[in-house]
Each structure stands twice: as structure tokens, then as C-alpha cells.
Amino acid sequence: INSLATFARVNKYGFIESPYRKVVDGKVTNDVVYLSAMEEAKHSVAQANVELDEQGGFVDEFVICRHAGEVMMAPRENVDLMDVSPKQLVSVAAALIPFLENDDANRALMG
Numbered sequence: 001i002n003s004l005a006t007f008a009r010v011n012k013y014g015f016i017e018s019p020y021r022k023v024v025d026g027k028v029t030n031d032v033v034y035l036s037a038m039e040e041a042k043h044s045v046a047q048a049n050v051e052l053d054e055q056g057g058f059v060d061e062f063v064i065c066r067h068a069g070e071v072m073m074a075p076r077e078n079v080d081l082m083d084v085s086p087k088q089l090v091s092v093a094a095a096l097i098p099f100l101e102n103d104d105a106n107r108a109l110m111g
Contacts, residue, residue: 003091003092003093004091005018005088005089005090005091006085006087006088006089006090006092007084007085007088008088009034011034011036015036015037015038016036017034017035017036018034018035018088019032019033019034019084020032020033020034020035020043020045020081020082020084021081021082021083021084022080022081023046023079023080023081023082026057026058026076026077026079027055027056027057028052028056028057028058028082033081035081040066040081041067041068041069042068043067043080043081044065044067044074044078044079044080044081045066045067045079045080045081045082045083046063046064046065046079046081046082046083047064047065047082047083047086048082048083048084048085048086048088049086050063050064050082057076058076058079060076061075061076062074062075062076063075063076063079065079
């Protein structure tokens with residue numbers, strides 16, 4: 001199945017890039033940067049559904065994030081980027097499947 005992920009784009013060199021919100025001094029900004037998978041691996045990326053306070057800072061002291069292909073708990077000060085949406089990992093069609101995480105794999109692959 002080759003479907004472009006939600007919010008992704010193809011850069012001038014043909015690489016797929018995904019958007020991420022910048023995190024500055026532990027606060028999530030509205031600045032969006034597009035990175036390829038190779039560039040993303042250099043950063044600690046928090047999930048889009050992490051709980052934030054009113055100022056855009058992380059509520060929890062440790063945040064679940066991805067770094068170099070691994071999922072880990074990192075101190076909120078070490079997080080560089082945040083996903084823009086929980087649905088950016090799947091295609092537009094797959095995002096329409098209700099309760100995708102609980103669905104049969106074959107059905108999910110159809111999206």
C-alpha cells in the first residue's frame with residue numbers, strides 16, 4: 001500500500017517530508033517545519049496528543065517521544081519538535097476509518 005501520509009508533501013528532490021511544530025524552551029510554538037525521515041531521526045519528536053498547559057508547555061515532566069527510530073520517555077526540556085496531528089502517520093483514507101487502532105489490519109490496509 002503506497003498512500004501519502006496526511007499533511008505530507010514531496011520536496012524538490014523527491015523525498016517525502018512531514019510537518020512538525022517547533023518546541024522552544026519547553027514550549028510548543030505555531031512555527032511549522034517540514035522534515036524528511038532522515039532529518040527527523042536527529043530530533044526528539046513528541047506526539048501530537050501530549051497534554052499542554054495554557055502557555056503551550058508540556059504538563060508532564062517526562063514526555064513520550066521518538067528519537068532515532070526509538071520510542072522513549074524524555075525530559076520535556078529535551079524535546080525539539082511535536083507532531084502537528086495524531087493522524088499525520090496515516091493516509092487521508094485510513095484516517096477516515098473509525099477506531100483505526102482497534103481495527104483489523106487487513107481493513108486498515110485498504111485505506
